Amino acid sequence: MATSQEKKTRQQVWIKQLTIHKYKNVQSGTVLHFNDKCNVILGKNATGKTTLLELISRCASGIPFIRQIEEVDIQFEFRYGITSLNVHQCILKVNERSQPTGSAGLLTESLPDVYSTTLQIRVTQPNEFTLSLNYSKGEVDVTLEHQGETHKEHLMNINIDVSVGYFFPVVFQSAINLKQKNISNRVLELASKFWSNEPLSRFDEALDTFHKITSDSEQLNSPRIRLQIREVVNDQEGQPPKMKAMGAQSTNIPRDILMNILKSSQASSSMEYSLSFTNNEIGFLEKIRETIGMERVRMTLSLLKSSEDKGDVKSGFLSYGKPEFLFTDHHGNTRRHSELSFGQKRILAFYYYYSLHPDMVIADEIVNGLHHAWIENVMTSLEDRQCFLTSQNPLLLNYIGLFSIKDLQERMIFCKLKDEKDCGVLTWDNISEEDASEVVGAYAQKIEKLGDILLSRGMW
Numbered sequence: 001m002a003t004s005q006e007k008k009t010r011q012q013v014w015i016k017q018l019t020i021h022k023y024k025n026v027q028s029g030t031v032l033h034f035n036d037k038c039n040v041i042l043g044k045n046a047t048g049k050t051t052l053l054e055l056i057s058r059c060a061s062g063i064p065f066i067r068q069i070e071e072v073d074i075q076f077e078f079r080y081g082i083t084s085l086n087v088h089q090c091i092l093k094v095n096e097r098s099q100p101t102g103s104a105g106l107l108t109e110s111l112p113d114v115y116s117t118t119l120q121i122r123v124t125q126p127n128e129f130t131l132s133l134n135y136s137k138g139e140v141d142v143t144l145e146h147q148g149e150t151h152k153e154h155l156m157n158i159n160i161d162v163s164v165g166y167f168f169p170v171v172f173q174s175a176i177n178l179k180q181k182n183i184s185n186r187v188l189e190l191a192s193k194f195w196s197n198e199p200l201s202r203f204d205e206a207l208d209t210f211h212k213i214t215s216d217s218e219q220l221n222s223p224r225i226r227l228q229i230r231e232v233v234n235d236q237e238g239q240p241p242k243m244k245a246m247g248a249q250s251t252n253i254p255r256d257i258l259m260n261i262l263k264s265s266q267a268s269s270s271m272e273y274s275l276s277f278t279n280n281e282i283g284f285l286e287k288i289r290e291t292i293g294m295e296r297v298r299m300t301l302s303l304l305k306s307s308e309d310k311g312d313v314k315s316g317f318l319s320y321g322k323p324e325f326l327f328t329d330h331h332g333n334t335r336r337h338s339e340l341s342f343g344q345k346r347i348l349a350f351y352y353y354y355s356l357h358p359d360m361v362i363a364d365e366i367v368n369g370l371h372h373a374w375i376e377n378v379m380t381s382l383e384d385r386q387c388f389l390t391s392q393n394p395l396l397l398n399y400i401g402l403f404s405i406k407d408l409q410e411r412m413i414f415c416k417l418k419d420e421k422d423c424g425v426l427t428w429d430n431i432s433e434e435d436a437s438e439v440v441g442a443y444a445q446k447i448e449k450l451g452d453i454l455l456s457r458g459m460w
Contacts, residue, residue, distance in 0.1 A: 012036065013080045013359040014386040015060060020428075021073035021090075023055065027418075027427045035411040036079070038382060040400060041390045042460050043415030048426040049390040052415065053202050053362050056388055059087075060360055061199040086122040203353050205365035207342070210349035213252075214337050216322055224321035225250040225275075225301065227261065254355035256282050257299075275301040275320050284355035289327075291351075291377045292344050296328040343369040350378060361387040367396045375399060394451025402443050402450070408436040414459070435459055 020030040026048065041049050059076045071092055078085040116136035123129055129146040144151040203209050215222055228247040245261050260281055279285040279297040289297040301320035325337040325348060337348060346369050354361060361382060366389050367375050379399040389396065402408055409430050418425040431439070435457075442453045454460040 012385060013078060015056065015076060015360075016079050016084075017075075017077040018056070018059065019075040020055075021075075022071055023074055024051065024070060025424055025426055026051075027425050030428050032413060032428060033410050033430055034386070034388075035407065036386050037411070038379075038400060039386070039388045039411045039413065040397065041388060041413045041415060042454070044417070045392075047415035047417045048428065049415050050202070050364055051426070052413075052428060053364055053388060053390065057200050057202050057362050060362075061201075082125045084122075084124045086120075088118075088120040090118040092116050092118075200357055200360055200362060201353075203350060203361065203363040203366070205368055207345055207349070209353055210337075210345045213349055213352050214323060214325070221252055222321060223252040223301075223323050224304065224319060225253045225258070225261075226317055226319045229316060229318050252356060254282075254284060254352065255358070256284065256355060273303055284351045287351045287354075287377075287381065288348055291347050291374055292327075292340075293330075294327045295330045295332075298326045298328075300324045300326070341369075343371065343374065346370065347374060347378075351381075354381060357385075359385055361385060361389075363387065364390050365392065367391055367393050372398075394449070394455065397450040397454070400450060402440055405433065405436045405440050408440055409433060412436075431459070 014036040015034050016036075017034065018030075018032045020026050020032075021028055041052055043049050055074075059074070073090040075086065075088045078087070116134065119133045119135070121131045127146075129144065131145075132143040134141040138156065140155040142153045142155060144153075201209075212221070213223060226249045227245045230244055230246050248258055248262060250258055257277060260277060261275065277285065277299045279289045282299070285297045285299055289295075300323070302322045302324070304319040304321050306316065306318045326334055327337075327340070328334045337345070340348065350363070350366070366378065370378070372395065375395065376399060391397070400411070409432075412431040414429055414431060416427045416429075418427060438457065439450070439453050439459070442448055442457075443450060448456070451460075
């Protein structure tokens with residue numbers, strides 16, 4: 001977990017604004033402003049709250065849009081210290097074709113045959129520059145504007161997907177080709193900060209995240225770690241050699257787990273069987289233990305596969321996965337993660353998810369199944385990063401502090417569904433200045449809770 005000193009010194013990545021020109025059935029021209037801390041998304045069922053969370057997740061992670069089989073035209077602005085990174089992405093389907101007729105005689109869904117993508121990235125301070133890319137049929141036209149000069153390049157046979165994260169290699173290579181070393185270095189820095197972490201998925205309203213973490217199956221994005229290992233001599237005479245980790249690659253494994261393995265000065269003879277961690281070593285395990293009131297928490301990663309020995313000295317790799325959590329209560333009783341209650345499972349899943357994403361949290365119905373004391377712990381943990389939260393339960397709003405009208409306008413968004421005559425158009429808006437003024441004024445009287453204020457005045 002981040003210490004108070006880390007909170008002060010760590011530069012945070014956050015989304016400042018999202019503009020939607022075309023995305024699913026969302027009102028064209030939608031502009032949303034966000035706070036760098038807690039943002040709350042409210043609305044009735046089927047008004048697009050989860051859709052908005054998924055869109056924010058895609059923007060933050062660089063997840064491709066093309067597989068949606070829809071046209072997209074969006075803009076979003078990141079902030080990182082004094083740097084502003086503005087991205088405008090437009091995907092236009094040129095024509096379509098249908099897949100072959102299935103065995104049942106039914107046509108499957110239409111897939112885009114040819115598409116074009118326009119991407120513009122504008123970066124400010126330091127080394128301000130604008131990069132524009134037009135991608136179609138494996139070819140990219142690159143335009144770099146820097147210090148009043150314009151450089152252009154045409155690249156062919158480019159096999160990339162149409163997401164911001166996937167464009168960075170093209171941007172970097174273009175900057176190199178255009179002999180703009182300072183820009184290429186800046187691109188590397190931004191890419192490593194904005195899109196090098198685990199993809200920012202949505203923390204779901206039930207137990208999907210929990211099951212993804214604890215699944216026994218080796219799915220594509222299931223937690224796993226691949227260690228480069230080397231056999232070292234055991235100092236104890238007559239004992240078998242020990243194995244020491246020399247490097248690691250991972251998927252959905254918290255950073256403090258990786259650092260614990262790589263920083264350890266001790267080699268282990270048991271490394272070839274499993275990796276084990278306790279709440280005394282790992283911050284998020286301690287947070288789980290503290291919240292649900294256990295005496296100890298242990299996490300184990302099982303060995304999945306290993307490479308063959310090479311030469312006289314063993315070296316190669318060991319792959320681990322299938323996380324298992326063991327809890328010991330104050331009476332000495334133990335239970336596996338599968339034996340936890342619904343609320344306990346959500347706490348385990350949340351803090352695991354939290355540890356994967358140091359800058360941002362996107363959570364759907366975060367208070368589901370949680371005692372109010374647990375909600376308070378969760379909300380306190382979120383103070384060091386930007387978060388986007390939805391809730392149908394007014395209880396969440398009891399933990400949202402209000403400071404000013406402007407503050408409320410930035411952090412509260414209402415989702416609505418227009419009349420069916422408008423073909424189910426979704427409208428997303430920040431709370432108006434007038435409504436924010438009324439809410440802040442009523443809240444200052446310390447008579448009504450925030451949720452009651454919104455409900456009694458028909459705002460929610």
